[in-house]
């Protein structure tokens with residue numbers, strides 16, 4: 001990446017007037033890559049009545065905050081966002097557009113990039129500047145392997161980073177100018193009609209306060225085998241939880257799911273049985289004080305964050321652990 | 330309603346992955362394959378929609394001859410026809426290229442609705458469905474957990490972050506990316522497997538779809554793939570199951586002090 005040219009544009013996601021915390025991580029990525037490549041950093045926010053959010057971002061170290069205020073953007077739609085973002089890119093001509101890989105970004109960024117003949121290099125977990133290249137690291141095979149990839153087409157390049165890759169709280173403070181940037185969106189162009197956001201009825205079990213959790217994943221193979229892990233949880237006096245496929249199959253109720261679309265827990269002990277450790281699961285439990293993983297695959301990503309690991313067949317280990325726990329009671 | 334469901338064939342979840350000689354992808358020798366997880370839910374969603382509003386379900390897969398196994402599996406579960414996209418030029422495409430080819434096939438078939446999984450288990454781009462919509466010029470919704478048909482529109486329930494959901498309506502034709510768990514999967518019956526033998530599979534290559542090489546040119550390149558470095562020191566506990574159990578509980582009590 002040649003010095004100085006183009007600049008970096010960071011997408012700041014605003015939901016109901018508030019900056020999504022993950023956006024600070026994208027901004028931090030922008031500050032770091034900007035410093036390393038000598039590029040200016042700007043940010044852009046879209047919505048209506050979001051001046052406070054823009055002011056919050058303007059108190060960080062960057063050049064300009066582009067505030068796009070438009071009634072057509074009051075609630076998020078993929079069509080509205082892409083139309084608006086295309087125009088901001090046309091006006092600011094960045095070399096690199098950075099985003100955090102949130103659900104919203106997954107919904108519009110591939111379309112935005114494709115509409116400009118580009119592809120998003122998505123869900124990256126690291127970067128390296130190598131001459132003209134920006135080398136990005138992405139997880140493949142659900143975290144069992146990683147790939148170094150480079151965008152090869154024309155700029156701007158579009159890159160999103162996995163949540164947790166950068167520390168949002170390490171964003172340098174500063175003062176940036178807020179520029180009101182206008183776009184034209186014909187309300188008729190927006191095909192999606194969103195309704196109110198809502199939460200399902202409150203979960204019957206609250207795992208967030210549980211001190212001990214035993215969690216079961218697809219390694220358990222069949223519904224009837226869940227009993228094996230339930231017995232272990234009872235012997236340890238722990239709550240039972242699960243990875244998403246277990247709940248997708250209705251083997252355990254939805255409210256026992258841990259992860260990005262389930263509960264986020266931080267118990268003293270999290271014992272993962274037959275769980276591979278995909279990022280969407282890890283985000284829900286990596287705050288646990290002690291993590292134990294039982295998995296027959298020594299390369300399973302769960303071992304990257306486990307304090308104690310047992311490589312072996314859960315059908316042998318779990319009954320032995322249950323027996324031992326019962327003995328100690 | 331004519332529905333295309335996109336099914337990707339991926340290495341079985343418990344495959345032992347070995348890096349190829351060039352270091353740029355895995356060795357595909359000796360692998361067994363399955364249908365990508367969320368795509369199975371997309372197939373079920375397509376079959377249920379057809380049962381509700383009538384129409385036809387086309388099971389589409391892009392890849393070498395082996396991906397016809399995936400198409401046949403879908404036909405046995407109840408899809409009406411297969412669409413196999415295969416060409417030398419379709420090898421090693423990125424999400425943009427794959428979506429461009431699938432969009433061309435969807436246009437040729439005049440599908441009203443295209444369903445994909447939300448993310449593939451191998452490349453994990455989480456993009457193909459959204460790019461298909463852009464290439465077709467139709468509306469889309471991602472991470473869908475429920476679908477209602479309302480005349481010329483759909484009303485879909487999207488999963489959002491932090492336990493939120495949102496209903497969104499959009500006009501047909503449309504593309505939806507389906508989240509796992511949206512429904513309960515059905516499996517092929519013997520009758521289904523027999524019936525599938527008589528169902529047709531259409532084969533399209535780049536020429537039939539009117540695609541030129543530069544439309545598919547990769548916009549992103551894999552330099553190398555590797556097993557990630559561990560960041561945390563994991564204490565591995567070894568021994569017979571009984572020994573491992575005793576040691577772990579001792580450590581949890583005296584070292585980690587969780588009890």
Ligand SMILES: Cc1cc2nc3c(=O)[nH]c(=O)nc-3n(C[C@H](O)[C@H](O)[C@H](O)COP(=O)(O)OP(=O)(O)OC[C@H]3O[C@@H](n4cnc5c(N)ncnc54)[C@H](O)[C@@H]3O)c2cc1C
Pocket residue numbers: 142216217218219220242243244245246257258259260261262273274275276277278279280281284294295296297300312313314315342343447448472
């Ligand atoms: C948008 C989105 C949101 C998601 N939200 C969530 C979420 O909230 N929570 C969640 O968990 N996932 C979520 N996922 C899914 C996630 O990506 C993974 O697919 C899922 O976590 C995998 O579950 P698993 O580890 O149980 O299964 P697998 O990945 O299949 O792992 C099974 C593990 O069991 C091991 N095993 C098999 N047999 C044995 C044995 N006999 N003994 C010991 N070990 C054995 C295997 O080695 C393997 O590591 C989400 C995905 C997406 C795209």
Ligand SMILES: Nc1ncnc2c1ncn2[C@@H]1O[C@H](COP(=O)(O)O)[C@@H](O)[C@H]1O
Pocket residue numbers: 335336337338365367368371389390391392424427444445446447448449450452453454455456457458
């Ligand atoms: N080669 C393929 N053949 C059929 N469908 C595919 C193919 N690649 C991707 N898809 C579809 O696109 C979805 C998202 O894939 P991806 O963008 O790679 O994460 C998958 O779940 C499939 O439904």
